[in-house]
Amino acid sequence: MMFAQLSRTALTAARPTLSARTTALPSIRPTLITRTIHQTSLPRSPKYERFPTDHGGSPGGGPTGPTGRPDLWSYFKRRLGGDRAVYVYGIGVGGAGLYYVTHLERVADTGRLRFMDVDEAQERELGRQTQLQTLSEYNRALLPPNHPTSRRVRQVATRIIEASGLGRVKTGGEMSAVEGKVPAFGGGGDLGEILMGGGEGGREVAEGKETEWEVYVIDDKTTKNAFVLPGGKIFVFTGILPVSANDDGLATVLGHEVAHQVARHPAERMSSMKVLFALGFLLESLGLDVGITRLLLTFMLQLPNSRKNESEADFIGLRLMSRACFNPTESTKMWQRMSESEGGSKGLNVDFLSTHPANQKRINQLEKWMPEALQVRAASHCGQTASQLGGFLDAINPVGTYSQGIW
Incomplete structure (x- = not known):
């Protein structure tokens, strides 16, 4: 008899704990869901950016705040294959431009430059x-x-x-x-x-x-x-x-x-x-x-x-x-x-x-x-x-x- 009373008392005392756990779950789930969404969105976002965005005043972007401008220089370097490739392309374009300018002439009858x-x-x-x-x-x-x-x-x-x-x-x-x-x-x-x-x-x-x-x-x-x-x-x-x-x-x-x-x-x-x-x-x-x-x-x-x-x-x-x-x-x-x-x-x-x-x-x-x-x-x-x-x-x-x- 006493054991039955003690068991009923223990159950009554345990219910608030289970209830507390139950009511705490909704407050925990949003945090977990938000964290999950945040983690999965980071690696996917570059797929929708054609040009990298400069997020600061420094060349690599900084925490000072987004400027909203596309970082074309980084895009060109990535497309051409790095800094060394950019220098090679720059020398090639400069040489081609010099060759073009030195081979310009005018048509005798019209004066058109070509x-x-x-x-x-x-x-x-x-x-x-x-x-x-x-x-x-x-x-x-x-x-x-x-x-x-x-x-x-x-x-x-x-x-x-x-x-x-x-x-x-x-x-x-x-x-x-x-x-x-x-x-x-x-x-x-x-x-x-x-x-x-x-x-x-x-x-x-x-x-x-x-x-x-x-x-x-x-x-x-x-x-x-x-x-x-x-x-x-x-x-x-x-x-x-x-x-x-x-x-x-x-x-x-x-x-x-x-x-x-x-x-x-x-x-x-x-x-x-x-x-x-x-x-x-x-x-x-x-x-x-x-x-x-x-x-x-x-x-x-x-x-x-x-x-x-x-x-x-x-x-x-x-x-x-x-x-x-x-x-x-x-x-x-x-x-x-x-x-x-x-x-x-x-x-x-x-x-x-x-x-x-x-x-x-x-x-x-x-x-x-x-x-x-x-x-x-x-x-x-x-x-x-x-x-x-x-x-x-x-x-x-x-x-x-x-x-x-x-x-």
Whole structure:
């Protein structure tokens, strides 16, 4: 009996202790939960920070309070591989910048500043290799040098080139000898010689010979194009002749293409590719996506520079054709015909995705330059020698318009 009473008393005394433990648990659990959350959040937070944050005035960050500014210097060091890598990159960027500045030059006809580190020997040798490849590709479509259309194109090119003192154009007989030497499947050439300025093109520049231009006409009515390779190699597709319509229109096309070579735009493009490669490598090293890097360089540098070169060739070409006594006002009409042949809208001026300016922009620019072109034409002697040569060719080959030639 006494034992039962003592046990009941002990149970009664023990209950408050159990109750106290029970009520104490809620006050302990929040502390444990808070501590657990705090411990798991620390290693995960850097995943959501692209740039490390500077939490103090010291370089490594201090307890003085957050500034909220991204620590770019620490990010660059981490991306590049440490302090030593940063120094190496800094020396490389500084050397590249010095090399860039020391290879800047101005275009003679426009005064535009550009980067150029390709010499004329390299440029001509690369042009010679492209010439052999083009002749091999269109070997069966080449018109004979004495074909009426070839003579007419060569006559216009002769007036443009000789009026500006750019050299001489090979005659039909000389062109026959040149075409007889062209290999059926293109020419060879050591890549080292090309890049180091060797080979046939390099010897021609080293000897200081006058440029001898060669005119090739390719019978391809579907291709509305013409181009000039370094070293004076002119290629004209017959598809461009209906668009040019007359001698003045063809002079617009040939003047533009010859102007590319006068301003050495092919060499400029080869030089700019090195700059684009270096910038792309640097941006990718800093963590920028490869696709985004290429898009930025294409839309911000490559395409705008290409359109700038085209506009510059329009300006120089207009002066070349005017100096040769062609009618510069025909240039705007030619580009209007080109726009119509391409099915484009006359008022469409969107060209940020293109390597060439919009046709209407070209027309507007040509109209702006027209007064100066007319002055150039009026100040020239209108090429009496070229006119006499043209009369002689017309006498031995009486062709009124291009439509009577090949199509």
